[in-house]
Amino acid sequence: MEHFYTIQGEGFHSGRAAYFVRLAGCDVGCVWCDVKESWDAGSHPVVKLDALMKEIIATKADFCVITGGEPALYDLTGICSLLKRNGIETAIETSGTAPLAGDVDWYCFSPKKFKAPVEEAYYKANELKVVINHPSDFSWAEEHAVKVNASCKLYLQPEWSKQERFLPQIIAYVKENPKWSLSLQTHKFMNIP
Ligand SMILES: C[S@@+](CC[C@H](N)C(=O)[O-])C[C@H]1O[C@@H](n2cnc3c(N)ncnc32)[C@H](O)[C@@H]1O
Numbered sequence: 001m002e003h004f005y006t007i008q009g010e011g012f013h014s015g016r017a018a019y020f021v022r023l024a025g026c027d028v029g030c031v032w033c034d035v036k037e038s039w040d041a042g043s044h045p046v047v048k049l050d051a052l053m054k055e056i057i058a059t060k061a062d063f064c065v066i067t068g069g070e071p072a073l074y075d076l077t078g079i080c081s082l083l084k085r086n087g088i089e090t091a092i093e094t095s096g097t098a099p100l101a102g103d104v105d106w107y108c109f110s111p112k113k114f115k116a117p118v119e120e121a122y123y124k125a126n127e128l129k130v131v132i133n134h135p136s137d138f139s140w141a142e143e144h145a146v147k148v149n150a151s152c153k154l155y156l157q158p159e160w161s162k163q164e165r166f167l168p169q170i171i172a173y174v175k176e177n178p179k180w181s182l183s184l185q186t187h188k189f190m191n192i193p
Pocket residue numbers: 026032033034035067068069070071093094095096109110129131157158159160161185
């Protein structure tokens with residue numbers, strides 16, 4: 001759908017320079033999704049992998065985030081190995097609803113109520129990032145936290161349009177449950193992609 005060099009705004013790698021590759025197509029359908037225009041893969045142009053790699057390598061990026069849409073719908077073996085061969089670390093942002101084909105260095109798992117994740121998401125996850133959109137999402141987040149591997153980092157991220165309502169609750173929750181950290185979509189505050 002689009003590709004751009006920016007700052008990772010969310011989660012563990014927040015603040016780090018990152019080249020984003022956003023693949024179009026998603027079958028999850030979150031009501032609050034902030035990139036609904038990514039859902040229809042057919043409405044975006046196909047980009048050749050070698051051309052994309054040239055654009056990435058032309059920057060100083062040492063980190064590439066593959067997102068979407070739902071990037072795990074695609075076989076990412078080729079893009080991941082090309083990035084690795086060029087010394088670029090890879091990360092994926094995924095709802096974990098499809099098994100991942102491709103070797104990534106960082107797996108950010110953001111489960112959704114709208115479609116159940118596959119079991120491999122729980123052991124592959126380096127980071128569990130749960131969007132808080134309803135008071136019941138705190139206990140829902142805990143249901144996933146007990147299933148992820150022991151070294152997985154845990155984040156709660158307010159749904160962007162409900163930040164004013166949920167931020168105080170997330171702050172109080174993280175203070176009571178310090179295994180969780182707060183993740184904000186800092187790129188939106190900075191008005192960068
Ligand atoms: C747009 S999604 C694309 C990757 C993948 N489909 C997923 O959901 O993880 C990227 C990240 O943005 C989060 N996100 C999407 N819409 C959001 C919103 N309105 N507020 C906060 N986070 C949101 C998702 O949960 C996910 O962690």
